[in-house]
Amino acid sequence: MIDYLAPLVVSWWFVHFEPIHYILDRVFLRIEADWLHTALGCWKCMSFWTTWIYSGSFIIACATSLTAVCLNKLIYNS
Numbered sequence: 001m002i003d004y005l006a007p008l009v010v011s012w013w014f015v016h017f018e019p020i021h022y023i024l025d026r027v028f029l030r031i032e033a034d035w036l037h038t039a040l041g042c043w044k045c046m047s048f049w050t051t052w053i054y055s056g057s058f059i060i061a062c063a064t065s066l067t068a069v070c071l072n073k074l075i076y077n078s
Helices: 002-016 018-031 034-040 043-055 058-076
Strands: none
Touching: 002 043, 002 058, 018 034, 034 043, 043 058
């Protein structure tokens, strides 16, 4: 269970923590890598990559990303 929950919480924190994104906005404004800036701001993408790096399992990373998608739908109705 910790393989799913810990990276999900870390990725949510990373995406929604404003001081980090203030720095990322400044950095990516200079290097013009919009695709990377968008990926670092997406909770679903960050949960996938964080889990894959943390656990090393592609299946667990996909399940965690799917969980992020479902939670995003429940929380934000989008």
